[in-house]
Amino acid sequence: MTFRKPGQKIGFLGGGQLARMMALRAHELGLEVHILCESAEEPAVQVSSHWHQGHPENISDLEKFLKVVDVATCESEFYRGHLLRQASDTTGISLFPSPEIIQELQDRWTQKNSFLDSDLPTAPFLQINDEGDFERACENFKHKVVFKKRHGGYDGYGTFILRSKKEKAKVHDLLKKNNYNVIAEAFVSFDRELACTFVRDQHKNIFVFPLVETRQTDSRCDWVTGPARHPAWAKMKSQIEKWLHKKNYVGAIAFEFFGVEKKILINESAPRVHNSGHYSQQALEHDQFKLHVCAVAGLALPEENHLLSPAFVMVNLLGQSDQPLQFPVKLKGHLHWYGKEKNRRGRKMGHLNFLGKDSKTLLKMALQERKRIKL
Amino acid sequence: MTFRKPGQKIGFLGGGQLARMMALRAHELGLEVHILCESAEEPAVQVSSHWHQGHPENISDLEKFLKVVDVATCESEFYRGHLLRQASDTTGISLFPSPEIIQELQDRWTQKNSFLDSDLPTAPFLQINDEGDFERACENFKHKVVFKKRHGGYDGYGTFILRSKKEKAKVHDLLKKNNYNVIAEAFVSFDRELACTFVRDQHKNIFVFPLVETRQTDSRCDWVTGPARHPAWAKMKSQIEKWLHKKNYVGAIAFEFFGVEKKILINESAPRVHNSGHYSQQALEHDQFKLHVCAVAGLALPEENHLLSPAFVMVNLLGQSDQPLQFPVKLKGHLHWYGKEKNRRGRKMGHLNFLGKDSKTLLKMALQERKRIKL
Numbered sequence: 001m002t003f004r005k006p007g008q009k010i011g012f013l014g015g016g017q018l019a020r021m022m023a024l025r026a027h028e029l030g031l032e033v034h035i036l037c038e039s040a041e042e043p044a045v046q047v048s049s050h051w052h053q054g055h056p057e058n059i060s061d062l063e064k065f066l067k068v069v070d071v072a073t074c075e076s077e078f079y080r081g082h083l084l085r086q087a088s089d090t091t092g093i094s095l096f097p098s099p100e101i102i103q104e105l106q107d108r109w110t111q112k113n114s115f116l117d118s119d120l121p122t123a124p125f126l127q128i129n130d131e132g133d134f135e136r137a138c139e140n141f142k143h144k145v146v147f148k149k150r151h152g153g154y155d156g157y158g159t160f161i162l163r164s165k166k167e168k169a170k171v172h173d174l175l176k177k178n179n180y181n182v183i184a185e186a187f188v189s190f191d192r193e194l195a196c197t198f199v200r201d202q203h204k205n206i207f208v209f210p211l212v213e214t215r216q217t218d219s220r221c222d223w224v225t226g227p228a229r230h231p232a233w234a235k236m237k238s239q240i241e242k243w244l245h246k247k248n249y250v251g252a253i254a255f256e257f258f259g260v261e262k263k264i265l266i267n268e269s270a271p272r273v274h275n276s277g278h279y280s281q282q283a284l285e286h287d288q289f290k291l292h293v294c295a296v297a298g299l300a301l302p303e304e305n306h307l308l309s310p311a312f313v314m315v316n317l318l319g320q321s322d323q324p325l326q327f328p329v330k331l332k333g334h335l336h337w338y339g340k341e342k343n344r345r346g347r348k349m350g351h352l353n354f355l356g357k358d359s360k361t362l363l364k365m366a367l368q369e370r371k372r373i374k375l
Numbered sequence: 376m377t378f379r380k381p382g383q384k385i386g387f388l389g390g391g392q393l394a395r396m397m398a399l400r401a402h403e404l405g406l407e408v409h410i411l412c413e414s415a416e417e418p419a420v421q422v423s424s425h426w427h428q429g430h431p432e433n434i435s436d437l438e439k440f441l442k443v444v445d446v447a448t449c450e451s452e453f454y455r456g457h458l459l460r461q462a463s464d465t466t467g468i469s470l471f472p473s474p475e476i477i478q479e480l481q482d483r484w485t486q487k488n489s490f491l492d493s494d495l496p497t498a499p500f501l502q503i504n505d506e507g508d509f510e511r512a513c514e515n516f517k518h519k520v521v522f523k524k525r526h527g528g529y530d531g532y533g534t535f536i537l538r539s540k541k542e543k544a545k546v547h548d549l550l551k552k553n554n555y556n557v558i559a560e561a562f563v564s565f566d567r568e569l570a571c572t573f574v575r576d577q578h579k580n581i582f583v584f585p586l587v588e589t590r591q592t593d594s595r596c597d598w599v600t601g602p603a604r605h606p607a608w609a610k611m612k613s614q615i616e617k618w619l620h621k622k623n624y625v626g627a628i629a630f631e632f633f634g635v636e637k638k639i640l641i642n643e644s645a646p647r648v649h650n651s652g653h654y655s656q657q658a659l660e661h662d663q664f665k666l667h668v669c670a671v672a673g674l675a676l677p678e679e680n681h682l683l684s685p686a687f688v689m690v691n692l693l694g695q696s697d698q699p700l701q702f703p704v705k706l707k708g709h710l711h712w713y714g715k716e717k718n719r720r721g722r723k724m725g726h727l728n729f730l731g732k733d734s735k736t737l738l739k740m741a742l743q744e745r746k747r748i749k750l
Contacts, residue, residue: 003701003749006712006725024399027422030712030725040424047402049421203704285657285709285730300705306730308683324380329578330675334660337381337405350381350405355660355681 006030010297011069011093013056015042017338017348018075018273021281023047025290031297036065043338044075059083066091073097073251073296077106077270078152096202096250096296097271105271108150108183115266118243121236122266123185123258130180134172137184138162144187147175156219161187188265190258194228195276196237199252199291200244205301207291208237209284214256214276220346221275223366224314225359226283227307232264252277252292275316275348282334282353283312309355313362315370319347326374333369349375381405385672386444386468388431388459390417392713392723393450393648396656398422400665406672411440418713419450434458441466448472448626448671452481452645453527471577471625471671472646480646483525483558490641493618496611497641498560498633505555509547512559513537519562522550531594536562563640565633569603570651571612574627574666575619580676582666583612584659589631589651595721596650598741599689600734601658602682607639627652627667650691650723657709657728658687684730688737690745694722701749708744724750 010026012019015037023033023044033048038055045051052068054061056079066072066087072095074084081103088095095102105111115122126137128147137145143165149158160182162171175182193216197209211233212226240255254274256267273288280287286305294301319325325343327335337350352370356362385401387394390412398408398419408423413430420426427443429436431454441447441462447470449459456478463470470477480486490497501512503522512520518540524533535557537546550557568591572584586608587601615630629649631642648663655662661680669676694700700718702710712725727745731737 004704005699005701007714007716020402024402024422027395027399027714028711030710030714032421032714046407046424047399047422049415049424049426051424282660298704303705303707327379327381329379329673330678332678335405336403339382339402339405339407341382 004298007032008071008297009034009069010293011036011065011072012044012075013062013065013072013079014075015039015044015051016075017043017340019044020047020338021278021289021336022073022075022273022293025287026293026297029290029293029297029299031293034065034069036061041341043340046339057083059087062087063090066093069093071096071296071298073292074102075272077102077272078154081106097253098248098250101247101249102271105269106151108148108153108268111269112183114247115243115269118239118246120239120243120266121264123188125183125185128175128180128182128184131172131176133180133184134175138165138168141184141186143168146185146187147171147182148185149178150181150183159219163187188258188260188267190260192259193267194230194257194259194264195224195254195274196257197252197254197274197277197280197288198240198244199288199295199301200249201295201301202250202298203300204245206241206244207301207305208241209277209280209288210307211237212276212279218346220318220348221316222318223316223363224276224279225363226279226312230259230264231262236264251295252288275351278336278351279312279314279353281336282355283307283309310357311359311362312356313354313359313366315352315354315366316348317350317352317370317373317375319343319345319349320375321345323374325349328372331369331372333366343375379673382407383446383672384409384444385668386411386440386447387419387450388437388440388447388454389450390414390419390426391450392418392715394419395422395713396653396664396711397448397450397648397668400662401668401672404665404668404672404674406668409440409444411436416716418715421714432458434462437462438465441468444468446471446671446673448667449477450647452477452647453529456481472628473623473625476622476624477646480644481526483523483528483643486644487558489622490618490644493614493621495614495618495641496639498563500561501559503550503555503557503559506547506551508555508559509550513540513543516559516561518543521560521562522546522557523560524553525556525558530596534594538562563633563635563642565635565640567634568642569605569632569634569639570599570629570649571632572627572629572649572652572655572663573615573619574663574670574676575624576670576676577625577673578675579620581616581619582676582680583616584652584655584663585682586612587651587654593721595693595723596691597693598691598738599651599654600738601654601687605634605639606637611639626670627663650726653711653726654687654689654728656711657730658682658684685732686734686737687731688729688734688741690727690729690741691723692725692727692745692748692750694718694720694724695750696720698749700724703747706744706747708741718750
């Protein structure tokens with residue numbers, strides 16, 4: 001039996017809401033929480049007495065930070081993998097998930113190939129580096145193509161959609177202006193979007209959170225309901241578990257899927273806790289933040305982690321203006337607020353979780369309740 | 376409808392584990408957390424970026440602190456009420472629960488009288504200021520008497536038990552040495568000890584947590600199981616609710632009871648979150664810490680707050696030595712660790728919560744699991 005002492009120091013690279021919510025769980029487990037980020041205004045800084053000013057992609061800040069902690073994890077999948085590896089090698093401090101897997105997944109081209117190599121179903125794709133590649137993609141995918149930047153795209157940023165031949169010139173101009181460096185995917189006409197968070201610990205245990213349905217509005221997560229069902233889920237789930245073992249993956253990882261009739265395709269994956277898993281703060285005994293922290297810190301995942309409610313809903317609170325937000329004093333559901341000082345249109349400011357018997361009724365209520373907040 | 380802006384500043388007087396667990400919930404709700412305590416090593420300091428060094432009973436520290444926050448609350452019921460009132464009056468910043476009710480309850484004499492005035496059943500008691508009072512109490516209560524310090528007693532400190540006439544001289548010596556200033560209570564031969572936490576908000580809503588059974592070992596809380604039943608509970612509950620309205624009480628308040636066959640007597644009460652309510656972190660949708668923070672910050676208590684499990688257990692993790700503690704990497708239940716650097720015999724270091732179907736089976740398992748921790 002392996003023992004650990006409390007007071008182990010965990011480092012979070014990045015100071016946003018994901019780091020904040022991981023930090024809150026790390027405190028419960030008795031870990032000493034350290035945050036590396038640039039500004040004292042960032043959400044995670046407020047919830048710990050150990051803030052280290054610096055940027056996770058500045059190698060000297062990063063190495064200085066790693067020397068202070070026992071283990072570390074990233075809140076963003078976009079920190080360049082080779083820098084993370086260099087800092088980890090120099091300091092001898094482990095990062096979970098590993099810099100190698102972060103590097104593999106942060107490039108959409110290598111991410112898609114990683115899935116393809118393991119027979120994980122995903123939409124057909126091509127690499128686009130010049131006009132010839134662009135033409136080939138248009139032909140191959142019959143002028144219904146999604147172009148995605150290989151690096152750093154999120155919430156719709158870095159995504160260009162070609163819906164018909166008419167739009168070809170316009171989309172090509174955009175890609176050319178951005179020096180290509182995108183992948184092209186066959187446009188998937190999906191029935192609904194699904195998502196699931198997996199967590200694997202250092203002892204090879206995997207916990208699979210429930211499959212959920214997600215809705216994006218203006219390319220941003222709007223709401224999540226669950227648990228969802230899909231006839232192809234059992235197979236997909238076991239294939240992903242195999243892939244996680246093959247990669248010796250450690251930590252939380254979120255998968256987003258397209259549900260197309262009886263098929264599921266992987267849309268994309270992020271090697272971290274994820275907005276589509278925030279519902280777990282209320283709906284399960286142990287949430288994604290806690291399980292990720294356990295995995296990173298070398299603790300075993302809990303043997304049991306029951307769903308606490310037949311249905312659940314999460315609705316995001318996205319800024320609608322630059323005016324300060326206001327809440328009604330009496331609010332239904334479970335509020336999670338990120339402590340961002342400035343409101344801004346489209347900015348993720350917080351979320352609300354709800355538990356109930358039936359996800360349709362619950363979603364209706366949740367969306368009504370959200371309207372009562374002056375966002 | 377009243378609105379509030381996020382970022383309201385809440386102050387916690389005291390930096391122990393109760394402040395720490397309240398602070399974690401306050402962060403979720405988007406409140407800015409400020410801590411007033413003496414040492415940077417204290418549990419609550421680690422979970423916030425706003426630590427103010429000082430003592431809650433130093434009037435200048437206290438006033439300086441209150442000027443920084445919008446509202447404040449105490450983690451201990453022992454801070455002298457008149458100082459709290461003075462600081463609140465000078466700064467215009469409200470403290471919840473009010474200094475007046477804290478003052479009334481922190482003196483066992485006025486606490487017992489407050490209950491008596493509202494016909495809340497409690498063991499017969501007398502004020503003891505000299506040898507004559509002592510003799511009267513021994514006669515009245517037939518040499519089975521519990522003497523308790525009027526101020527500052529907790530976890531068995533400040534309690535002296537007279538079990539028979541033989542012990543009279545010894546107990547009297549102790550009381551005399553301490554200048555009396557105690558109350559005497561008829562010794563209650565109880566079947567079991569029970570407890571319950573109530574929370575009342577500023578909008579007059581009350582939430583009553585489940586009744587629980589508690590076990591003290593060496594005068595310290597050892598474990599809690601629930602939900603418990605008792606034939607006299609419904610009446611007691613409604614009497615306490617009336618008392619809370621009468622006092623215009625705001626915040627959490629814990630009651631400890633003696634269960635004597637078909638009767639319940641109030642043992643004592645603490646105007647704060649309480650060790651007997653820690654189970655609520657897992658067993659209910661919203662726990663005692665969150666509800667207390669809501670009440671203090673002027674938010675309405677949630678309309679619904681369901682029990683998430685048919686049974687629950689909390690076991691305390693009390694230090695057994697001055698050696699560093701060690702946890703197995705694989706541990707059942709929900710760990711809550713207070714971040715205290717030094718282990719010490721009898722010191723509250725953390726606790727474990729468990730959910731399950733049957734509290735007897737669960738308690739057995741929980742106590743076994745606790746043995747696996749090197750305390």
